[in-house]
Amino acid sequence: MRTALVYHEDMTAAQLLWEDPECEIERPERLTAALERLRQWGLEQRCLQLAAREASEAELGLVHSPEYVSLLRGTQTLSTRELQALSGQYDAVYFHPSTFHCARLAVGAALQLVDAVLTGAVHNGLALVRPPGHHSQRAAANGFCVFNNVAIAAKYAKQRHGLHRILIVDWDVHHGQGIQYIFEDDPSVLYFSWHRYEHGHFWPYLRESDADAVGQGQGRGFTVNLPWNQVGMGNADYVAAFLHVLLPVAFEFDPELVLISAGFDSAIGDPEGGYHLESLSQSVCMVVKALLGDPALPLSGPMEPHHSALESIQSVRAAQTPHWTSLRQQGSTPILNPSTYSLERRASPVSPGGPKFKAAEAQASAALSSLLDQLHLNPTLPxxxxxxxxxxxxxxxxxxxxxxxxxxxxxxxxxxxxxxxxxxxxxxxxxxxxxxxxxxxxxxxxxxxxxxxxxxxxxxxxxxxxxxxxxxxxxxxxxxxxxxxxxxxxxxxxxxxxxxxxxxxxxxxxxxxxxxxxxxxxxxxxxxxxxxxxxxxxxxxxxxxxxxxxxxxxxxxxxxxxxxxxxxxxxxxxxxxxxxxxxxxxxxxxxxxxxxxxxxxxxxxxxxxxxxxxxxxxxxxxxxxxxxxxxxxxxxxxxxxxxxxxxxxxxxxxxxxx
Missing domain, CATH: 3.40.800.20 (Histone deacetylase domain)
Known part of the structure; x- marks a missing residue:
């Protein structure tokens, strides 16, 4: 088989034990809904199915400090009150007695997938995991993320398989600052992220999420941030980002392995953070179909990028042109705009259950329904x-x-x-x-x-x-x-x-x-x-x-x-x-x-x-x-x-x- 699917049902064990509107969207159903839809579409059966293993503490130590790993190990015996108190020390995180086990399985799934691809057992694959990882840092949980699954996988591929060039593509709607921090001075890992930014008004509200953050020291040019400063980016904007930023740099970098941090909270039908299970499960299925080689649906809507998207593309090309020949070959010399980061009032996240969320969910559901109609009208040909x-x-x-x-x-x-x-x-x-x-x-x-x-x-x-x-x-x-x-x-x-x-x-x-x-x-x-x-x-x-x-x-x-x-x-x-x-x-x-x-x-x-x-x-x-x-x-x-x-x-x- 050409595609692996790595999963373990134990990753659904961790759940929120107290009321917290910010954290309740990270729930076990995000995995079970995706897996059920894969089975309904007959996609799970077309993949090589692998049961995730736990990552060892030595493997966790490729990225995380011993003290942090020890702290997480200790959560297995904490009371609910103690877990809530510890969770409050981090931004948008909750812990459960099963968190350490689940998080080790999430990392282990990524490592199994790396092994399967690099040994030639499969061409590609998807690790279906929770908790997520791209916000997690060396000694801190962040944004639902406990261990940095993709970062550990990259370090593991370098150490175990001797790779020298790894591309990480992060398409989550939020910036994966954890991955950026870990590799910002490492020229062997090229990190690309597009993310909602809104001039610094969108979580995680970081100056270093802007286009002019390009890495440090020998790693300059190997961090590529494409910040979206306007909501509602569509197909034309994302295709333009691929054609004019990501793909030219990727071809020049010539990676030996591509790792994707595949958050689906920017997909049609998902107003915030993976809350809409239908959109999430459909997105997972479309990715697996692509990995299996099935043709993608033709893109709908006008293929004209938003002006704001073009400004963002211009900014990132200007910041990266000194580092990449491929960007200099494509034509116009871009002008570097000043930073778009602003210290003005930050936008509050949309809370599930509120009127703004319900309105956004209704609009997103209508868009998703239109997409599902396309799926029915364009079945896979025999x-x-x-x-x-x-x-x-x-x-x-x-x-x-x-x-x-x-x-x-x-x-x-x-x-x-x-x-x-x-x-x-x-x-x-x-x-x-x-x-x-x-x-x-x-x-x-x-x-x-x-x-x-x-x-x-x-x-x-x-x-x-x-x-x-x-x-x-x-x-x-x-x-x-x-x-x-x-x-x-x-x-x-x-x-x-x-x-x-x-x-x-x-x-x-x-x-x-x-x-x-x-x-x-x-x-x-x-x-x-x-x-x-x-x-x-x-x-x-x-x-x-x-x-x-x-x-x-x-x-x-x-x-x-x-x-x-x-x-x-x-x-x-x-x-x-x-x-x-x-x-x-x-x-x-x-x-x-x-x-x-x-x-x-x-x-x-x-x-x-x-x-x-x-x-x-x-x-x-x-x-x-x-x-x-x-x-x-x-x-x-x-x-x-x-x-x-x-x-x-x-x-x-x-x-x-x-």
Whole structure:
């Protein structure tokens, strides 16, 4: 199995023994509801199930002081009154006679998962634990957190498995200051956190949660804080944060292990702190589906980041640009804003049961209901990936659950489409076209999620033309075509906003319209990653396609790991609906790698990070400047000064100077 699920029912034992509105939201049902929903969705059965073990006190000592561990050990024999008194010495914490056992299980679950991944038993996994950990510090409990589960897991991976680069991503709505403090001077651990901040008015009310806190000493640049200063951030804001901050830095850092501190209190339907069990359990299920390789739902809503989000992104990029080459390659030089921290009145947390909480809960429940409707309307398809090749090479190795398609479209349909191009009348081209159309029909009809098909080289461009026209005339409302190599956009294809044409390996950087973009193929790893993250994906998410076509045409020059990364990342914008067209002469290795990433496996590594060439950087800067007025996902800062020039929405336009 590819995914582990680590859990132990004893972690539900600790509970609040006295009245405390602030702490009552951290309750055993947060685990039991999530586990029950995993079983209802059939996800637990698809995972390798591991029972959590207790972490040893030596393992706890990788992060916590002996005195603190001893103090927690002593809580097992305290009375309720003594537990309440001790809890009052910390911020938003309660202790129970079972807390020490539960907290050791939570740490042990994380360590078991690290062992399972790093020994190759699984590819990834989820440790379903409580109490949480990211606020806990060396000698202090904080914010429901007793031991710092993720921090101990990182230290353990370094000590036991000899790792040198670990990325921690913390997406909880609250800043994980405990993790930051533990690793702020350690360049072997890159800590990224986005969190609600509100200029310092949101818990934990810390100056060091702002964007200009970048680490200390040798660890400068290895703490990356993205503070949200406005509530109500949506899909566009989070995607922009991924594309313009987290992913560029992560690719440059090249981690050997990624640990996620997965708090779900910023999810739709959860007004405060994991209180809404339905939202929490749905979020856990969606994460497990992603780990299993299931395609994610297409994102809903307008893909235009809030101005406040762009200001935050600009601030963190400005603070981090001196430390990361990848951020300097993406274009505009950001201006470092002064700290946004304010000592003015702090906002009071919303208490469960109060009128503000009930109003927020009602609004969140409505949003969650809409999301659940999407889940019912977009069930997981029976065939995730199909391969339609005219001649299957014996060297081609496919995952067992990838369908080897044998059928073809009806001859009458195939010949009708072939009449559009003389090159398609030849026997080999006609046979290949029939297989392509059969696979495409399966995707458009909802029987297949993604696929790979091959065409003879002389028929590559005509076949792509037919696929575009067939898609737009039979159900695809918006079609993204990423053409790599010597493939020209069909001359009479309407520029009506239903198709977005993006050519990689064009002769020059050009944007004749907002729906026609051409960029040279970058030669270096850093240049290619910047092109994908700063241009291709912002356009793709902004366009919100129903289907993505990736055409690797003649002389595409794309190495297999880069092609796999491109196909893998393009699964996101269209809910996994990706069709890859290959030349029949492509290697079996390339077809096999593409099949695996479309099936949900991680793409192979790109190798050492290397800087983009000045020419590639200039091309990227030029295109972003031309397009960002129309495509808001390209923006990395709030607008300043006068209006930018706007592109034509039809034919015409401009290209970069020679």
């Amino acid at each position: 065939v995730r990936t199909a391969v339609a090749l005219t001649a299957l090479d014996a060297a081609l190795v496919l995952p067992a659950d990838v369908l080897r398609q044998e059928g073809s479209a009806p001859q009458e349909e195939t010949r009708a489409w072939a009449r559009l191009h003389e090159a398609l009348a030849q026997d080999k081209a006609l046979t290949a076209l029939g297989k392509v159309l059969h696979l495409l029909n399966g995707i458009l009809d909802g029987q297949v999620n993604s696929g790979i098909a091959a065409t003879p080289e002389p028929a590559a461009a005509p076949t792509l033309d037919v696929v575009i026209r067939r898609s737009l005339s039979h159900g695809a409302r918006r079609l993204l075509c990423v053409a790599v190599g010597q493939l020209d956009r069909p001359a009479d294809l309407a520029d009506d906003g239903r198709n977005l044409w993006l050519n990689i390996r064009g002769k020059e950087a050009a944007a004749p319209s907002m729906f026609q973009v051409s960029v040279p193929l970058p030669g270096t790893t850093g240049g290619f990653v910047s092109c994908v993250l700063a241009l291709v994906l912002p356009l793709a998410y902004g366009f919100q396609p129903d289907l993505v076509l990736v055409a690797l045409g003649p002389a595409h020059g794309l190495q297999a790991p880069r092609a796999a990364l491109l196909a893998s990342l393009l699964r996101g914008p269209a809910g996994g609906r990706v069709l890859v067209l290959l030349e029949q002469g492509s290697t079996s290795q390339l077809a096999g790698i593409l099949a695996r990433v479309l099936q949900g496996e991680a793409p192979p590594g790109l190798g050492p990070f290397s800087m983009a060439s000045p020419e590639d950087t200039q091309a990227l800067i030029y295109l972003r400047g031309q397009l960002e007025a129309e495509w808001k996902m390209l923006q990395v800062a709030g607008e300043a000064g006068g209006a930018r020039p706007r592109l034509n929405t039809g034919s015409g336009g401009s290209s970069s100077p020679q």
